Amino acid sequence: MILAILEAQNKALPEASLETATAARDVAQKTNDTLGVLLIGKDVRALAPTLKGIQIVLVAEDQQFNGYVPEAFAKIAAEAIMKKSPKIVLAPGTDWGNDVLARVAARLNLGFASNCTEFFIEHGALKRVTRSNWGGSLLEDLELLSNPQLLTLQPHAVPAKPCEGAAPTIEDLSVPLHDKDFRVRVKAMIPSEKKGISLTDAKVVIGGGRGLGSAEAFTMLEELASLLNNAAVGATRVATNNNWRPHSDQIGQTGAQIAPDLYIACGISGAIQHMVGCKSAKKILAINKDAEAPIFQRADYGVVGDLHQVVPALIAELKQVKGA
Amino acid sequence: MKVLVCVKRVPDTGGGFKLTADGMRVDTTNLDFAISPHEECAVEEAIRIVEKHGGNATALTLGPVAAQEQLREAIAKGVNSAVRLEAEDYESWDPAATAQAIAEAVKPMGFDLLLFGNESADTCNYQVGLRVAHLLDLPCVTGIKALEIQDSRAIAKREVKDGWEVYEVALPAVFTVKEGINNPRHPSLRGIMSAKKVPIEQKKLTKQPAQLARKALKKPHEGRQLEILGQGPEAVPKIVAKLRELGAI
């Protein structure tokens, strides 16, 4: 069996889970194995019949699961693995999936390769994976020597395909849980404050780096954003470390990963740890006064110049165009 | 309060990667070294907790002699002591072996709070902290962006898609930290000077066989073709034309 452990959010399967199901189906076809899915949570049973084309869906539903209960979920996943002896276990490479599989790996003393982007199968066995290093700015070919092989899938590495085919067999999985399995659990949920267009939803993102020079200079980028369709403002680590912007605006390896139609990078050198956060942008426009800055090797359009002159001139022009 | 914070020495690659001839490592010739921003924040959090609640903070690394540089940086910022687990070949220690050695080393030290980065900067394995927690049978919350100590309990917040999960666990406990939890301080000149004199404890532990084996590193292809739109403000008409073409206006 190939076992996919999928995260459910608000009674639905998020994109990363659908991508994982797609990748698991592809692997199971190549290894000629049955494909199983494990769903864990409070209201997950209703999702099971939607997983067409998957042979077995294991359901561990429990009304005690108010949100994520890491140790209980890991215990259930480990139990499912003992029971079904899968060759490969795959989960989404999200905070949730990496947390669950690392706990399972620790419990069963197995190797775990996180955030894989490719799987190399020979003679029905997984020989090698490619996985992300440095947040995806470097790739590593890796062999997993323990069995079963535990993996998570890098989000966006495999486009999700719809679940098609025969209805799955649904099996209930009941694992006895004790107080200790609940020693880590969500005590409360605080909803996030909604404020404008988020970096990950924006069609245009304007990023500011050290070249901005101050928190005040970012108001210029805000103004530019207000003149563009669906635009938001982001920043580099230099800008967030200087308190010019909150960390939630940071784009990069340890910040947000964005995929807008256009990323406008202002006063940003183009360090790989920043660029890995915007590499999925369709187009990148860089404004930098240094013609030798590495960003120009990673951009589609370049303007060599002082952003404190270029951006105000652009704003003035856009106001005129819009006013007309 | 006894606080542990684990940091990993990595090259500060800046503008781009160069790989060694065998394709197995990042060529670190002429590069500076650093720790992950997540770990910098974990160091800061450890120092703040000790400043607030008393006790002491210890930084630990598994790495080569040169990794003492990262430990001294933590000391310069306010960490009280440091331990190095000797491993010149630390890049070939897989996360399970790393966790095994860390757990063995820290078990007798009796920490109340053990802080890790959510993932290391280079190999991004997302697991050493959780494995250490499991080996010590301690509760662990990963990827936290807020932490508060109240008597013998810790309250931690983890950011999820539409809000924050609030966890409360009894100490001792393990947390893996994400950048954004705080804004790390810079070391003072005095801190840097006195950190040079602090002795670093050295320990040698056995390396368990690897479950993960690297075969090669490779660069993803970038594939963008640069078109220069112009110099300075005179490029504005061309920028506007591109914005229109891309549907941004």
Ligand SMILES: Cc1cc2nc3c(=O)[nH]c(=O)nc-3n(C[C@H](O)[C@H](O)[C@H](O)COP(=O)(O)OP(=O)(O)OC[C@H]3O[C@@H](n4cnc5c(N)ncnc54)[C@H](O)[C@@H]3O)c2cc1C
């Ligand atoms: C493990 C790790 C993770 C990291 N994660 C992140 C991350 O998530 N996000 C992130 O951003 N960084 C991250 N970094 C830091 C990253 O390596 C860089 O240090 C950072 O991105 C540089 O920010 P910057 O481009 O604003 O500053 P700099 O590199 O200093 O570049 C400033 C640029 O502005 C230009 N400039 C200056 N003045 C002007 C002007 N008036 N007009 C036009 N151009 C001007 C300069 O020519 C220069 O190119 C990480 C680093 C490490 C080691």
Ligand SMILES: Nc1ncnc2c1ncn2[C@@H]1O[C@H](COP(=O)(O)O)[C@@H](O)[C@H]1O
């Ligand atoms: N060699 C090491 N020495 C000390 N701490 C480490 C080492 N490797 C990993 N860690 C810690 O474990 C965290 C997670 O690492 P990883 O599981 O490799 O992503 C890092 O952020 C560090 O806090």
